[in-house]
Amino acid sequence: MEIAEPLRVLIEELNKLPSIGRKSAQRLALHLVKKEKKELEDLIQALTDLKDNIKFCSICFNISSEDICMVCKNPKRDKGLICIVEEASDVIAIENTNEFNGQYHVLGGVLSPLSGIGVEELKIKELIVRLKTEDIREIILALNPDTEGETTSLYLAKLLKPLGIKVTRLARGLPIGGDLEFTDEATIGRAVLNRIDI
Amino acid sequence: MEIAEPLRVLIEELNKLPSIGRKSAQRLALHLVKKEKKELEDLIQALTDLKDNIKFCSICFNISSEDICMVCKNPKRDKGLICIVEEASDVIAIENTNEFNGQYHVLGGVLSPLSGIGVEELKIKELIVRLKTEDIREIILALNPDTEGETTSLYLAKLLKPLGIKVTRLARGLPIGGDLEFTDEATIGRAVLNRIDI
Numbered sequence: 094m095e096i097a098e099p100l101r102v103l104i105e106e107l108n109k110l111p112s113i114g115r116k117s118a119q120r121l122a123l124h125l126v127k128k129e130k131k132e133l134e135d136l137i138q139a140l141t142d143l144k145d146n147i148k149f150c151s152i153c154f155n156i157s158s159e160d161i162c163m164v165c166k167n168p169k170r171d172k173g174l175i176c177i178v179e180e181a182s183d184v185i186a187i188e189n190t191n192e193f194n195g196q197y198h199v200l201g202g203v204l205s206p207l208s209g210i211g212v213e214e215l216k217i218k219e220l221i222v223r224l225k226t227e228d229i230r231e232i233i234l235a236l237n238p239d240t241e242g243e244t245t246s247l248y249l250a251k252l253l254k255p256l257g258i259k260v261t262r263l264a265r266g267l268p269i270g271g272d273l274e275f276t277d278e279a280t281i282g283r284a285v286l287n288r289i290d291i
Numbered sequence: 292m293e294i295a296e297p298l299r300v301l302i303e304e305l306n307k308l309p310s311i312g313r314k315s316a317q318r319l320a321l322h323l324v325k326k327e328k329k330e331l332e333d334l335i336q337a338l339t340d341l342k343d344n345i346k347f348c349s350i351c352f353n354i355s356s357e358d359i360c361m362v363c364k365n366p367k368r369d370k371g372l373i374c375i376v377e378e379a380s381d382v383i384a385i386e387n388t389n390e391f392n393g394q395y396h397v398l399g400g401v402l403s404p405l406s407g408i409g410v411e412e413l414k415i416k417e418l419i420v421r422l423k424t425e426d427i428r429e430i431i432l433a434l435n436p437d438t439e440g441e442t443t444s445l446y447l448a449k450l451l452k453p454l455g456i457k458v459t460r461l462a463r464g465l466p467i468g469g470d471l472e473f474t475d476e477a478t479i480g481r482a483v484l485n486r487i488d489i
Contacts, residue, residue: 095361099340139304142297163293
């Protein structure tokens, strides 16, 4: 098989990315060859900026281009409300809703004894420091609704409640636009238990 | 929505690529943030190499890192056999089979009056020059088995046959590993018509 070396190398690099298989990597690389140099230059520039200018916020551990992230720096955001998430991607998911106007705290994972992730591996110590120095009214646990997320939520709730802070978690129930018939039993069961007056 | 600027820009750039939607772009960008700098540097290097070192072979118009591509330069490949393909991606597809040991000629498209692609837009003039200067025994038409590909194949066959060169095209029939029940009628029809002795 004789393929130009730069093309072969790029296909290999793209193939290393998650959910990019061999065929997709090939199609992407060929697309980049065919496109104007400008588009390729913009992509290189964006990747270089990411490499050089991305760090983690020293307060909430969100992804940031400065020492303190835009959310922590914004004076218009509610300083008394912290939403605890697993990963920086969850911050983006919640920011996309435009429904939340508080602060974040990125744990960097969830408790998972099998993967060797304990309390020390997560940013829990840093959270406690924030709670002591900042004036926090409420904490929202927004971890994934799976076993490890639930376990971590329970652990955090036990840890935080004695501090006299209100602790809440995201509602469980039917997803908007979903179909009752195709929703799993666990979700429907929770939705029945947590039914609300209308 | 408050997302670090370099991350937002990269998500936008990735979203411009074919078959990379908003969510995929986001996942890819976050993956690149989390990975070690080395992986990101390798990707940037591969893209930069592609930008700086990729051109098109001056003989066959395949993608190449030099003026003449690896296939055209390789003395072990059959100089008397040219496989005509639509795009450089088709060269990779055929090279991957390891079944072909001749030369290529990349047309850069197929005849398509509706899209304004005529004979002048394709590398047909250049093909004729090759046929006059090189000692070509056989031409394989490996265009896509669709209407435009077939039309272009017919056009080329008419053009090339008077030159006394053997013109063939790729076989049509059942795909290997396919299922007769789920194969379309046109393909089965062709497979019946072109049945071969065993």
